[in-house]
Amino acid sequence: MSLSRCFTAAAAPFRAIVLISLLSRQSCRASSVSCLRAASSVTSAAAPRSNEHRKMYIAEERGSPYAPDYRVYFKDASGPISPLHDIPLWSDRAARLVNMVVEVPRWSNAKMEISLGEPLNPIKQDVKKGALRYVANVFPHRGYIWNYGALPQTWENPQHVDPRTQARGDNDPVDVLEIGTRVAARGDVYPVKVLGALALIDEGETDWKLLAVDARDALAPELRDVHDIERLFPGLLRATVEWFRLYKVPDGKPINKFA
16 A cells, blocks of 8 residues: 655644545555555455445354453354454455444444454453453543544554654554544444544554545545545544543553654
8 A cells, every 4th residue: 555645734733743645545565554455365355346246244242241251253144254354455446445343433432452362353342451441531532532443454563663653563453543424333344435544653653543434424525635534524633633642641651642
């Protein structure tokens, strides 16, 4: 993926933050947002010609929500699948739409994520020091202010120093902040249009945050890049930067930085 047309927002809070437009991207290339690619095992579904060719994915909850045994597993018509390995990156390559797996619906604050270490890579609640993790409310925001999730078949390589951030990857899939008008459900899989990227340095690690919109959203045709986000959702970019700068401070961590 070619990352091009860098924009530095004029507002003071954004002057040191590179928001990268992905409008003129070419073929996928390995980087710390490493490998944005369709897997060979699902090449027939990786580049569907139209919406009718998209696969349907079903999310099934197991265990008790907000408990250590809680999991969200995925399946398609063929049976159980991994949301990381078996869902293709591309929803519609010709239209430049990628699939997003929703881990955290907007306004909730339980830190859910795809488990890299378990069979079938279910979504589970993150645990730190034996306790289930919740994101503290970053005043005046309550919980996550977007539908938060990940791109399947991506991984930020902890052995690779990203030349844009000068930091190694965070060993997780690439994160997506979906700003559409609908509040998604955990486990939803749907196509998104990528509008730009925020280069977060989270505790010294590269943690790209892709800004995107649900391709089915009524406003999607009007959203082309980060300038349109500011025009149609005034204040959301500022709130996003503020949120990621401060969200770990209540846990005693330092303020996050950006490339």
